Amino acid sequence: MIQHQYRKGIDRSCIMVGANHSDLLSQSRHNHTIQHTIMATIKQLEATVGSLSAPSKMPCHGFSIPAKACNVGAKLRKSDKSTCSSCYALKGRYVFPNVQDALQARLDKLNSTDYSNWVESMTELISRKEKSGYFRWHDSGDLQSLNHLMAIVDIAKNLPHIKFWLPTREYKTVKSYVDQYGDFPSNLTVRLSAYFKYSAPPTKTADRLRSVCSTVGFDASQHICPSSQQGNSCQDCRACWDRTIPNVDYPLH
Numbered sequence: 001m002i003q004h005q006y007r008k009g010i011d012r013s014c015i016m017v018g019a020n021h022s023d024l025l026s027q028s029r030h031n032h033t034i035q036h037t038i039m040a041t042i043k044q045l046e047a048t049v050g051s052l053s054a055p056s057k058m059p060c061h062g063f064s065i066p067a068k069a070c071n072v073g074a075k076l077r078k079s080d081k082s083t084c085s086s087c088y089a090l091k092g093r094y095v096f097p098n099v100q101d102a103l104q105a106r107l108d109k110l111n112s113t114d115y116s117n118w119v120e121s122m123t124e125l126i127s128r129k130e131k132s133g134y135f136r137w138h139d140s141g142d143l144q145s146l147n148h149l150m151a152i153v154d155i156a157k158n159l160p161h162i163k164f165w166l167p168t169r170e171y172k173t174v175k176s177y178v179d180q181y182g183d184f185p186s187n188l189t190v191r192l193s194a195y196f197k198y199s200a201p202p203t204k205t206a207d208r209l210r211s212v213c214s215t216v217g218f219d220a221s222q223h224i225c226p227s228s229q230q231g232n233s234c235q236d237c238r239a240c241w242d243r244t245i246p247n248v249d250y251p252l253h
């Protein structure tokens, strides 16, 4: 399993094996933890990271946290013109108490668990539960920090047979990652969501940040989400996971 040692703050480094006794001891403890994770039951893994979500129109599982915890989204929601102003994750079934509790529990675990443990448990949980070959991050919520993005990258590297889609409005966090670590693994599509309805995709920013885009109500998009014409379901479409599609538009109804 690919694993990095997360530090408090924004840096990370690979674990070095065999440099000295302390490193060997650290590596031994780390291997023990991985072994422990592999032996864990699904219930034990969910106790560490929370359960996976099951977005109704998607072909796969997802992972979601409260939309009210979105950093950029909280600012955008103040404008009626923003793509966050009528956020679906702040209404409907997402506000049912049991759903809110599950979202908050995942965020609490993310914030309180050591990122190495989070990566190991999420890798194992996704590996066991996701059989479609696809996974969606954040059908509700967004990146909380650079560490959070680094952990998502590590999970993608650990599971190269799964394609991951990460929609985000946290451009600064993506920039911090790309500035320090370069491109994303080929099985992770980072899609920068446009801030405002009807606006063009943030193509130049996305090109700089090794990402692609999504828009809302931008009629000139080469690809428009077909889900509303197919029972509000993705069916065979996997455009959002496809890095060769520079923009996906979600029409306003």
Ligand code: SF4
Binding pocket: 224, 225, 226, 227, 233, 234, 235, 237, 238, 239, 240, 241, 248
């Ligand atoms: S563009 Fe395709 S993959 Fe993306 S949400 Fe719409 S139907 Fe699903």
